[in-house]
Amino acid sequence: MKKDLNGKITRGTQRTLDAFFEAITALLAEKPFADISVNELCEHAGYPRATFYNYFEDRDDLLAYCWTALSRQADLADLASTAPEHRIDTALDAMADLLESNTELLRAILRNNSSEGPLFSSLHGFIERQAREIIRTCIDRDRFTLPADLIADHYANTVMLVLDWAYLRGHTLTREQLHDYAHTLLRGVE
Incomplete structure (x- = not known):
């Protein structure tokens, strides 16, 4: 993950992370992970692709973040x-x-x-x-x-x-x- 989550997280960063978390969980309830594109994630989250790539390397990186967020x-x-x-x-x-x-x-x-x-x-x-x-x-x-x-x-x-x-x-x-x-x-x- 490109963002360091060990330090203090701004509200804006948390809002963005939450939006992508909600986007992937909503899409996973509709279709297989393999069928979810970055474009769909961004559309669902309401952020451009550039924002996605500012936070995550790829879909797998987002998934790893989701597991971390759930484990908390x-x-x-x-x-x-x-x-x-x-x-x-x-x-x-x-x-x-x-x-x-x-x-x-x-x-x-x-x-x-x-x-x-x-x-x-x-x-x-x-x-x-x-x-x-x-x-x-x-x-x-x-x-x-x-x-x-x-x-x-x-x-x-x-x-x-x-x-x-x-x-x-x-x-x-x-x-x-x-x-x-x-x-x-x-x-x-x-």
């Missing part, structure tokens, strides 16, 4: 202060909350975009990277003999697998079931 909705700030035995449940709940709060959008997007296609590959990659980073920072390193990065990858992949099963593949699970599935799959390292 997840409440993961206090994960490191959570007791180690509850961290996986807390991370799983935060990600599940995010998916559930966007259920209608997710359903609309799933109607037009295969869960095996580039859109969901991008989403999977983003969630896995985020989960690894989150879990890597709060692994109880004294509890395991394996390298923390390896355990973080295993935990992140397991969390992603359970979320994928429940939210992208359409298996309705309660929170208790989500937790039970994750813990059952993780027993090999616990």
Whole structure:
């Protein structure tokens, strides 16, 4: 992304980012990602192509921004202060909350975009990277003999697998079931 989002963002910048975010989510509810052009995005957002390219390299860059914007909705700030035995449940709940709060959008997007296609590959990659980073920072390193990065990858992949099963593949699970599935799959390292 061409704009640095780590510093203070002006209202004008946020308004532009929001317009492109809303444009791509609206278009994804209507058609596959592969069929969305930069021109359509700009028309829908109400900005010229030059503005799009001032903010983003391409459509994939906009998509990466969208994942980042959505992830900010997840409440993961206090994960490191959570007791180690509850961290996986807390991370799983935060990600599940995010998916559930966007259920209608997710359903609309799933109607037009295969869960095996580039859109969901991008989403999977983003969630896995985020989960690894989150879990890597709060692994109880004294509890395991394996390298923390390896355990973080295993935990992140397991969390992603359970979320994928429940939210992208359409298996309705309660929170208790989500937790039970994750813990059952993780027993090999616990």
